[in-house]
Amino acid sequence: MMDEIQEELVTKIQELLTNKDYMALRSTMMELQAADIAVLLGEFPEDDIPILFRLLPKETAAECFAYFETEVQETLINEFSDRELWNVIEGLFVDDMVDIIEEMPANVVKRIIKNTPYEKREEVNMILRYPKNSAGTIMTTEFVELKAWMTREQVYRNIRESGVEKETVYDCYVTDASRHLIGVISVKDLIMSDDEDAVVDDLMETEVIAANVLEDRESVVATMKKYGFVALPVTDGENRLVGIVTSDDALTVIEDESTEDIEIMAAITPSEKTYFKTTVFETWKMRIPWLLFLMISSVFTSKILQYFEGQLTANGALIAFMPMLMGTAGNAGGQVSVTIIRSLSIGEVRMSDILKIVWKEFRVSILCGITLAVVNFLKMLAVDNVTIGVALTVSLTISLTVVVAKFIGGILPVIAKRIGFDPAVMASPFITTICDAVSLLLYFRVASIILGI
Amino acid sequence: MMDEIQEELVTKIQELLTNKDYMALRSTMMELQAADIAVLLGEFPEDDIPILFRLLPKETAAECFAYFETEVQETLINEFSDRELWNVIEGLFVDDMVDIIEEMPANVVKRIIKNTPYEKREEVNMILRYPKNSAGTIMTTEFVELKAWMTREQVYRNIRESGVEKETVYDCYVTDASRHLIGVISVKDLIMSDDEDAVVDDLMETEVIAANVLEDRESVVATMKKYGFVALPVTDGENRLVGIVTSDDALTVIEDESTEDIEIMAAITPSEKTYFKTTVFETWKMRIPWLLFLMISSVFTSKILQYFEGQLTANGALIAFMPMLMGTAGNAGGQVSVTIIRSLSIGEVRMSDILKIVWKEFRVSILCGITLAVVNFLKMLAVDNVTIGVALTVSLTISLTVVVAKFIGGILPVIAKRIGFDPAVMASPFITTICDAVSLLLYFRVASIILGI
Numbered sequence: 001m002m003d004e005i006q007e008e009l010v011t012k013i014q015e016l017l018t019n020k021d022y023m024a025l026r027s028t029m030m031e032l033q034a035a036d037i038a039v040l041l042g043e044f045p046e047d048d049i050p051i052l053f054r055l056l057p058k059e060t061a062a063e064c065f066a067y068f069e070t071e072v073q074e075t076l077i078n079e080f081s082d083r084e085l086w087n088v089i090e091g092l093f094v095d096d097m098v099d100i101i102e103e104m105p106a107n108v109v110k111r112i113i114k115n116t117p118y119e120k121r122e123e124v125n126m127i128l129r130y131p132k133n134s135a136g137t138i139m140t141t142e143f144v145e146l147k148a149w150m151t152r153e154q155v156y157r158n159i160r161e162s163g164v165e166k167e168t169v170y171d172c173y174v175t176d177a178s179r180h181l182i183g184v185i186s187v188k189d190l191i192m193s194d195d196e197d198a199v200v201d202d203l204m205e206t207e208v209i210a211a212n213v214l215e216d217r218e219s220v221v222a223t224m225k226k227y228g229f230v231a232l233p234v235t236d237g238e239n240r241l242v243g244i245v246t247s248d249d250a251l252t253v254i255e256d257e258s259t260e261d262i263e264i265m266a267a268i269t270p271s272e273k274t275y276f277k278t279t280v281f282e283t284w285k286m287r288i289p290w291l292l293f294l295m296i297s298s299v300f301t302s303k304i305l306q307y308f309e310g311q312l313t314a315n316g317a318l319i320a321f322m323p324m325l326m327g328t329a330g331n332a333g334g335q336v337s338v339t340i341i342r343s344l345s346i347g348e349v350r351m352s353d354i355l356k357i358v359w360k361e362f363r364v365s366i367l368c369g370i371t372l373a374v375v376n377f378l379k380m381l382a383v384d385n386v387t388i389g390v391a392l393t394v395s396l397t398i399s400l401t402v403v404v405a406k407f408i409g410g411i412l413p414v415i416a417k418r419i420g421f422d423p424a425v426m427a428s429p430f431i432t433t434i435c436d437a438v439s440l441l442l443y444f445r446v447a448s449i450i451l452g453i
Numbered sequence: 454m455m456d457e458i459q460e461e462l463v464t465k466i467q468e469l470l471t472n473k474d475y476m477a478l479r480s481t482m483m484e485l486q487a488a489d490i491a492v493l494l495g496e497f498p499e500d501d502i503p504i505l506f507r508l509l510p511k512e513t514a515a516e517c518f519a520y521f522e523t524e525v526q527e528t529l530i531n532e533f534s535d536r537e538l539w540n541v542i543e544g545l546f547v548d549d550m551v552d553i554i555e556e557m558p559a560n561v562v563k564r565i566i567k568n569t570p571y572e573k574r575e576e577v578n579m580i581l582r583y584p585k586n587s588a589g590t591i592m593t594t595e596f597v598e599l600k601a602w603m604t605r606e607q608v609y610r611n612i613r614e615s616g617v618e619k620e621t622v623y624d625c626y627v628t629d630a631s632r633h634l635i636g637v638i639s640v641k642d643l644i645m646s647d648d649e650d651a652v653v654d655d656l657m658e659t660e661v662i663a664a665n666v667l668e669d670r671e672s673v674v675a676t677m678k679k680y681g682f683v684a685l686p687v688t689d690g691e692n693r694l695v696g697i698v699t700s701d702d703a704l705t706v707i708e709d710e711s712t713e714d715i716e717i718m719a720a721i722t723p724s725e726k727t728y729f730k731t732t733v734f735e736t737w738k739m740r741i742p743w744l745l746f747l748m749i750s751s752v753f754t755s756k757i758l759q760y761f762e763g764q765l766t767a768n769g770a771l772i773a774f775m776p777m778l779m780g781t782a783g784n785a786g787g788q789v790s791v792t793i794i795r796s797l798s799i800g801e802v803r804m805s806d807i808l809k810i811v812w813k814e815f816r817v818s819i820l821c822g823i824t825l826a827v828v829n830f831l832k833m834l835a836v837d838n839v840t841i842g843v844a845l846t847v848s849l850t851i852s853l854t855v856v857v858a859k860f861i862g863g864i865l866p867v868i869a870k871r872i873g874f875d876p877a878v879m880a881s882p883f884i885t886t887i888c889d890a891v892s893l894l895l896y897f898r899v900a901s902i903i904l905g906i
Contacts, residue, residue: 035679118695169641170623187640188622191609200545214480217664224490227700247700258711266791284820287788291485294784298777305773313766320758323889324751331747335740338719348727367737429784436776
């Protein structure tokens with residue numbers, strides 16, 4: 001929805017609200033998608049939201065409720081009578097309910113649980129118990145479950161009777177009497193079939209690709225992406241169907257996982273909250289551990305510089321180029337490490353490729369090293385007003401550090417993965433710290449050879 | 454498919470191939486999904502692939518072909534007779550064909566085009582002409598198009614007749630005589646309806662959310678994510694239906710866009726090729742511009758250090774802590790810039806939030822600055838063997854640089870976006886260069902006040 005249209009709508013609804021024209025209000029809102037109604041209502045003051053919300057028909061109300069910001073949800077729940085709360089909860093999908101419960105304070109959660117039908121409560125609790133980032137936490141427990149003996153008409157009736165509450169009906173899963181997953185049939189297969197008398201058993205695919213409920217959500221999405229599935233069944237350890245993951249869950253997972261990778265690469269502890277929802281103190285907690293760790297670990301560069309203090313003060317000209325050397329090394333190493341981390345993460349590179357990576361990075365770093373050294377040599381003579389010896393020292397150091405930095409940047413993420421760490425922790429800030437130390441050591445070594453210090 | 458299972462299969466197929474048992478080969482392969490057959494065949498030497506490929510039935514062959522690596526596709530096309538090529542192309546979806554054509558050398562493209570039915574050629578050319586990253590380049594032109602007067606049975610027949618070639622049939626779009634998009638109806642709506650005599654007009658939703666064919670692919674996916682759609686119709690400037698975007702395209706877009714963001718943040722020119730498919734020279738070209746730019750821009754730090762060279766050589770103890778100060782500033786600034794870049798990219802933060810960002814980062818940076826200063830002060834006295842004056846100088850500089858770095862990291866991405874740059878270019882390496890200069894300037898200012906140099 002575009003911003004101008006939204007503003008117009010807000011004005012219109014405000015007017016109708018002042019005039020207490022509830023019929024018109026209701027029909028204006030009903031022209032919109034639930035997601036848009038939620039955005040729209042978010043623009044109104046806290047007092048008006050419950051009035052507007054109560055005008056929505058029961059089903060739209062529940063759908064809309066799932067789209068609200070956490071604060072609006074909390075306000076509404078506190079406004080609701082028990083009966084109203086029960087109605088909304090009845091219309092919510094189990095996975096949306098889990099998302100809501102995870103964000104609410106304990107006293108609100110208590111009230112929600114109290115007003116949840118028994119069966120739904122069981123399902124919510126089950127999902128809340130699965131390990132973080134497992135298939136179990138992203139799946140929905142509402143799906144169409146068919147039996148092998150059903151005819152096409154029986155399937156349609158089954159979908160019709162159970163379907164309104166299901167998030168997706170297009171892939172239906174077939175189970176035996178003990179709920180073991182034995183087949184999958186898509187609505188497309190049913191429509192495609194010319195045989196009026198066919199039963200599910202005749203049309204279903206028996207080689208079903210499923211995820212285990214404890215499997216990492218990233219691998220679940222990778223499977224869906226590989227096969228182009230709109231849904232994937234989730235089974236427990238005994239191949240019993242417990243839920244399905246749908247394509248909109250997959251979109252969210254891909255986006256979340258990328259954000260997590262990016263945060264870790266930037267030396268931030270990942271968080272599931274959005275930027276403005278994270279308090280100042282929480283933000284501090286997410287950032288300070290890495291800042292402290294990286295600050296402390298620079299004790300190596302300090303020690304190196306303290307050791308060479310005498311040579312540096314005697315050859316003051318060398319000092320000016322330390323930041324450039326350290327910066328270039330860090331950038332060169334960071335480029336590689338980030339590339340490898342991302343490639344590992346989306347499966348383009350495997351741990352066994354380490355030698356191929358080293359060989360490729362070696363050739364790239366030779367090219368980069370020579371280019372940088374030549375440009376730097378000319379630049380130093382032209383603008384920095386230094387001796388040829390100093391220019392040569394700095395340029396040679398650049399090319400050497402780039403080679404070493406690209407080597408380190410290439411292997412560290414792979415090693416991290418092999419020993420069970422998230423490769424993303426090996427990104428730029430960490431690489432920078434190592435490259436700082438390496439480039440200084442090389443600098444003094446090269447300087448002692450060329451300048452004899 | 455797990456690695457051990459795959460190895461077993463490769464061995465089995467090699468055996469059957471040696472024994473020329475083509476019947477068994479065919480049935481072994483037919484038990485697998487097309488995506489898995491493609492991975493499997495990729496493990497065989499170039500000479501064996503055409504033999505195995507020719508054993509596949511026509512439809513599976515085309516599906517499989519779309520999954521192959523570019524090199525394998527090229528080998529096969531060169532092996533194919535014109536008739537074989539025609540058969541494969543006939544079975545390919547238009548969007549897969551476009552992907553293949555974009556990767557092939559000119560002579561192969563010529564042969565492909567020559568062996569493509571006229572209508573499909575038109576569609577491929579149309580997609581190839583859309584601007585980079587537009588909805589037009591990710592959409593598929595094969596979809597179910599219905600008329601308002603159709604009955605349920607007519608819809609099913611229509612899907613049945615046209616559907617096998619369609620990537621998705623679950624959302625069907627309704628057009629008028631001039632192909633203007635007038636409604637959408639899902640197969641679910643059809644199944645749900647109890648009214649046997651209903652026509653499309655009675656059941657369809659007329660408020661259709663569609664993307665424009667020139668719209669950025671990122672905004673297309675954002676729309677799909679917002680409404681939880683499995684498909685989105687794409688229309689031209691006159692609201693005529695030209696294609697649809699499906700959820701598997703959306704998954705790819707989200708992953709690609711995240712990778713692009715990550716590459717730009719790491720100072721790499723983004724590329725669409727995978728790590729190992731990019732040649733050494735191409736990799737050099739992607740990385741060297743930024744390395745050169747960042748190297749040259751460190752001329753500021755060099756100038757600052759040259760200016761203060763006298764003070765530094767006279768107070769050698771200060772040199773040892775320069776890398777730590779610059780590193781901490783870069784890390785602190787990088788944490789903010791990366792957070793803001795990602796939040797802008799997924800729509801959690803808007804340009805108008807700049808003052809809110811500054812205010813939040815100011816408070817966070819005060820907390821971080823104090824923590825770092827205190828820890829650093831104690832650490833310097835304990836292990837670095839320096840005077841209280843030096844420890845005080847360094848610690849005070851740390852807290853000041855962190856405040857400034859977080860301010861710069863917070864506003865630069867927003868400013869970049871406002872003036873029409875990709876905010877991601879303002880990530881760590883760029884911020885680091887600025888923070889280096891700022892932290893040195895602050896260092897010398899604080900030192901001159903506290904130490905009187």
